[in-house]
Amino acid sequence: MRHADVRGTRIRVHETGDPEAPPVVLLHGIGRSLEDWSLQHALLDGDYRVISLDMPGFGLSQRLPAPTSLPVLADGVWATLDVLGTGPVHLMGNSLGGAVAMTMLASAPGRVSTLTLVNSAGFGKEVTAALRLLAVPFVGRQMLRRIDRVTAPRVERTLFADRALVTPERVAMAIKIARQPDFLPVYLEIAKALGGFRGVGAAWRSQLLESVAPHVKPTMIMWGERDMILPCAHLEAARAAFPHAQSHMFARTGHMPQIERPEEFAELVRPVLARVSV
Incomplete structure (x- = not known):
């Protein structure tokens, strides 16, 4: 665990595995942190360079100067990966992290080897x-x-x-994150950019899915059937948007299958990762 200097901004990074191995990049959801991916490091880093990070303004990372939006977050992650010295990467994103991963694919398709979307934002109003x-x-x-x-x-x-x-450690981390100076403004900026009282905005969703459609990559889409944040019905819309993708619904699982079903999650994504030699 360390902080990388990214354009004068401190970005917290957790990196394990062989630095020469193909890189897998793990992106968390809104108001969350890299801890949401901690279990996947040990399950994947025997064969991959596994990188999770607190996206700019979230977790224990500092914000970027511009108002927080999907393009700003995507640019911040790419800039962090430039500092870390990665080539093409396997992208995995949970919730907001899925929308950021799709934005990264749209902006730099040549740098993305595979895409894994986990209970991802971008597929429905609810x-x-x-x-x-x-x-x-x-x-x-x-x-x-x-x-x-x-x-x-x-x-x-x-x-x-x-x-x-819901462990004491997770509760304590949530409180620590909420006390960071950038937490409140960044959270409100991205929440308002993506939706409102009536739900997730339609315009940005349509534009994003249209922008990624030409860039067909090996893709896995996963959902937990008991997701209380983004309902599992969104999986059908995700399948329609990515007709070439594999998909999986986790039974008796909530918003974070990578935590609730860590071994099964890793087993499912490994064949997708193996389809591309980075």
């Missing part, structure tokens, strides 16, 4: 009420300021079908 409320003036700001030992466990419980995964 989203948890908590994220829709962030668009209400003053309400969202107050909600984000009140992430503490009472509210943080409630938020964590919405992410998992297995409540045992």
Whole structure:
């Protein structure tokens, strides 16, 4: 675990495996951190250079100067990978991280070897009420300021079908992240850029899917059937957008299959990664 200097911004990075092996890049969701991918490092780094990072303004990374948007986040991740010295990468994104991964593919298709989308944003209007409320003036700001030992466990419980995964460590990390100076403005910026009280915006979704359609890569799309954030019905729209992709629905699983079903997750993505020699 270290911080990389990316255009004068400190970006937190976790890197394991052989530096000469094909790189796998893991992207987290809104308001989250690289800890959401920690279990996959040990499952994949025997054959790959596994890189997870706190995207700019999230986790323990500093924000970039521009208002936070999908292109800004995608550019920040590419800039981080430039500092780390990677060639083409296998991209995996959970939730917001999936939308960022698709934006990265659209902006630099030659740098992407495979794409794995996990309960990804971008495939439907429906989203948890908590994220829709962030668009209400003053309400969202107050909600984000009140992430503490009472509210943080409630938020964590919405992410998992297995409540045992709401551990003291995860709650403590959520509170630590919420206390970072960039957390509140960055969260509100990206939430408002992507949607409002009525749900996830349609315009950016259509534009993004149109922009990635010409760039066919080996693709895996996964969803947890008990996702309370982005409903599993979105998987059908994802399959339609990526007709060439493989897909999988995890039974009795919430918003983060990479945590709730770590071994099964790794077994499913390995054949996709193996289809391309980076």
